[in-house]
Amino acid sequence: MDRDPLTDRIIGCAIEVHRALGPGLLESAYERCLAHELALRGVPFRQQVPVPVDYKGTRLECGYRIDLLVDESVILELKCVEKISGVHQAQLLTYMKLARLTTGLLINFNEGRLIDGIRRFKLQSGLMSALYPLCALCALCGCFLTRR
Numbered sequence: 001m002d003r004d005p006l007t008d009r010i011i012g013c014a015i016e017v018h019r020a021l022g023p024g025l026l027e028s029a030y031e032r033c034l035a036h037e038l039a040l041r042g043v044p045f046r047q048q049v050p051v052p053v054d055y056k057g058t059r060l061e062c063g064y065r066i067d068l069l070v071d072e073s074v075i076l077e078l079k080c081v082e083k084i085s086g087v088h089q090a091q092l093l094t095y096m097k098l099a100r101l102t103t104g105l106l107i108n109f110n111e112g113r114l115i116d117g118i119r120r121f122k123l124q125s126g127l128m129s130a131l132y133p134l135c136a137l138c139a140l141c142g143c144f145l146t147r148r
Contacts, residue, residue, distance in 0.1 A: 006043075007105060007120055010070055013037040014107050018114040027080040030109045031067055034078070038070065045070045051098045066095055075104040084108050084119060096123055 017033045031047065038045045051064040068076035077092040084106060092104045102124065108117030 004103065004120075006071060006074055007103065009041070009043060010038070010074060010076065010105060011115075011118060013041060013043065014109075014118070015114050018109055018111075021109075023080070023110045023112065025080065025109070027067075027078050027109070030080060031078050034076075035068060038068070043070060044072075046072075051095055053098060064095065064098065066099065069099075073101060073103060075099060075101055077104065077106050079106065079108040079117075080110045081108055082110065084117065089119065089121075092119075092121060093123075096121065 014034055014037075017030060017037050021030070021033060035045060035047055046069045047067070049066040049069045050061060051066055052059040053062045053064070054060075066075050067078045070076060075092065075095050077088070077095065079088055081088070088106060088108075092106045096102070096104045102122060104121040104123075106119040106121070107114070111117035
């Protein structure tokens, strides 16, 4: 997968937050601090963006919310968990599909080195490619996956 300058900037902001705070805080604290860091660097974003479900021609609010939507093009799903699991990856993939966006970052702040907790996803022409392996849940949900 090609490197994307916007996701590189976002990752830089996340690393700065992690460098200042370390692991162990609540997800909400990292979200607010990352939002502050993005604002300081002039990166446009929105927080807690509702994602409706289109069902039979009707848009329904079902309670789904994107943690951070950066530049109307990159979904950030933030976690503070012992380990990223398949359900976390499936959550981000679902948000990407519902929002019809092609790029997402799953960031787990509960890591000694933040880079170990970052997963970058790119949806391309119905195929999902990721820098890291995906879980079996993605195969179950009907995605067609490729690994690079």
